Amino acid sequence: MSPLDRKLFRDLWRIKGQAMAIGAVIAVGVLLLVMMSGLITSLEETRRAYYERYRLADIFAPVKRAPQHLLAELAAIPGVSTVEGRITGHALIDLPGLEIPLRAQAISIPEFHTPRLNDFYLSAGRAPARERLDEVMLLKGFADAHGLQPGEPLDVTMNGARHTLRIVGLAQAPEFLYTTAPGELMSDDARYAVIWMSTQSLAAAYDLDGAFNEALLSIGRDGQTRRVIDAVDRLLDPYGGFGAYCLEDHTSNRFVTEEIAGLRATGAAVPPIFLAVAAFLLYIVVSRMVEAERGQIGLIKAFGYTNLETGIHYFKLILAIAAGGAIVGCLLGILAGRALVDVYLLYFKFPFLIFQLEPGSFITGFTVSVGAASAGGLLVLRRVFSLTPASAMQPPAPPHYKPLGKLARSIQSTLDQPSRMVVRRLTRQPGRMAGAVAGIAAGMGLSVAMVGIMSGFNQAIDLTFNVVDQSDVSVTFNEPLSTTNVTNLGNIAGVVDVQPIRYVSAVLQYGRARHLGAISGLPPDPRLYRAVDRSMNTIHLQPGGVILAEPLANILNVRAGDVLTIAVREGRRPTLEIPVAGIAQTLLGAPAYMDMESLNRALGEPNRMSGAYLRIDSAQQNTVYSTLKDMPTVAGVSLKQDAKGALQEQMDEGAGSMRYIMLAVAGIITFGIVYNAARIAYAERARDLASLRVIGFSRNEVAFVLLGELAVVTLIALPVGSVLGYHLSFAVAAGFSTDLYQIPAQVPAAGYGAAALAVLSAATLSGWLVKRDIDTGDITSALKARE
């Protein structure tokens, strides 16, 4: 081995503590990148495979009642490759011990073959037998939530008739990754079920003998979805077609798509910020490390080594640290990604997993780390190379001082010698100090932004459930009811206040932008559920305008005054041309609001409501529930507490859960940066400090000179880091916001405090570690180690 390589290994060993701290910072930056992209790739790949293996349809066409022979005609549509007809219907499940019946969707299983489309994955038991009309297969998520097992009975109400059935199997299906009752925003396994039964029994229950009420279609490679949908609609229209829609508009798929898109957005926005901060630190640290080698570089050059040979030697050192960190980051990223995929697997209810890595993330992580380190090293090397070996071997010339002004002199005379040394060092090398401040501030900025995000999530929940929705219970009706029922609801003992709502699903369109969503019709003076503006004031809805939630306005790319096309998908299916009257602040979902009466008028169904928000007296909640349960018109009752819990859970287990990992990473980076700053300062000053000891300064005085510098740098970094964090929080918040929820960027005062505290504790710990080295290190070896 050449002596230079040996020097390399010994130097690495000597600075191992620091090298590890730098490596750790770069490693966690890379880890985050590799983990996130691996996670996203795996989820997308798993979803794709799941859809493909279980033959999820491309087009869903609900219809009132269509004869079987129509399926052949559907199959004949150009571009269609497979067709399956089935029966689906609304059902209610009565579970012993529950106040409210739970809503469910019943689905038929073909009699003589496995489903050609929308197959299911049997996770326990078996599928219902063809001739056994009382056998039912239950969605696994729902069964798990209620502890139901094959072999147990199940009370199901279909089309008004009550049946006692027997559970024979549990299943999962790609079309039910996310289950949500119509009209509800949040998925909750416990509150919505899917049951599969034989075609025969469902045909009997829903009076659909020899007919189907949902067609599933898959499209060949060249098929054009829109054209097929139009053809399907034309065929089904005479039989009461409700309008075919494609997989993109399918609720479960849309939710999964949005969650993965949320993860992707977070993955695209946040890890690069972390990596950039890590790279910036690496740049600073490496440049200072090489700077400290200036004398040795001069010496190597004095012996006649060329710039290239010398440069390669230092490049190896840089590469060892940066690439080492990046490789560790990649490995840990793979492990972390692998572990997280399992977590998400449960969350998304995929029955199997395809783990796949994203090669691009390795390349990016590696290139950024090595690039930043090399840039830091190269810059210094170039400067040192431009010096003659003789001057490189000289310690850098101290800068010139202007004679001190009167004020400065009188200030300085009040300081003792060690304090003066701190001040002098800080003022003499402002560039170096600025680098240290910038590094610590960048770390703190990350922490501030992440702490801010934590409270942003809470704010999102608070705004949704305390400001926008001030009810306790929401009720959904089987069919729109007359608003005269508001009085009936108000008369229930324990109900304090009632607010009706009209809710229709609709396609909103502006230009080429299109969104399948819903319109909420609210009364002019909403009290329990309202639209709010930026200052949290109620928006009073006026006839002739629609209010869009901010994210929806962004999706459609509209501003107040633009005229929107709204195709309502219920009732007479009117198409409205209506101007956007304003933008509402919302942090959950992407709702659109209209004045209830004008919405009803447009539908040609005056004075109708599809549900109501209630405020109740908590002392009488049980009587309220049982009264609602006995009302035949009530399809579902949902408690705000449950919905809030479901949202909280979704944010903690879905894309939002990433924030916990990122907070930890921000902490590691912050500590790594502060520790490095302390170590570098010590390395640069070891000799001076030893000289101080020689001329009679005590250990504590010497430590003061070094730690005083660190303290001043840290204190300056705090305000800088706060400002940086404030700005970073917007980028991070945008990265965490999805179409499902928006995270506001508002760092509370306590957030700055917490981040400052983290930096200060990191500084204290680093200071203590370095002080320990000062105390144990002997004076002479530092003095002797003269190059």
Added chain:
Amino acid sequence: MCQTGNNGPLKAFTTRALTKVYGEGAAQVHALRGVDVEIPAGELVVLLGPSGSGKSTLLNILGGLDRASDGDVMFQEQNLSTMTDAQLTRYRRDHVGFVFQFYNLMPSLTAYENIELVTEIAASPMNPADALELVGLGKRGDSFPSQLSGGEQQRVAIARAVAKQPNVLFCDEPTGALDSTTGRAVLQVLKNVNEALGATVLIVTHAAATAAMADRVIYFADGQIREVRVNSNKRDPQDIEW
């Protein structure tokens, strides 16, 4: 090697109006103020002068470690002042051995490896172990600089410069930290290099007595040459008064 235009022996170095100015403005230091000197090849030259007079500066420029502010330095036929950095590197690599005033050992390499660092890129180097033997440190090859005394470090530095068997050897106060016996031994090594290899040797020293072993003594003051004396009566290092 061919003769230069002048008659007389071949010159290793010739300088013309060599000046060196450090710094700018009010802080300017004129380290060399017009140095004209000729150093014949193969001689052992001693440079004497008070502290701060510019001795190290001259040595650095002759050794290709620094550049003059003005004037010319000729090494044999080549003008060092007009060389590119790469050419200067080549020059140092191929011809120059240097013992620095401050010993300048690599702290993370052992004594042996410090020598190896130089021999590795030299054309016809000695075995590093032999070089250590020459300075009486045959058994200390595995020691790190921090485990050596000041004098021992200085000797390692000398062994390192000698080991590459250079054409020109510059020694900036090579015996400053040595007792008389070791000092003499080191000077003997330098004399051997001078005689056996025919290397030109330049020694900067404060010990005026060292002048007795030189072919030529240059007296330096205030950045200028005061006097050059050719020593017709060379003495062996062993006989030098310390």
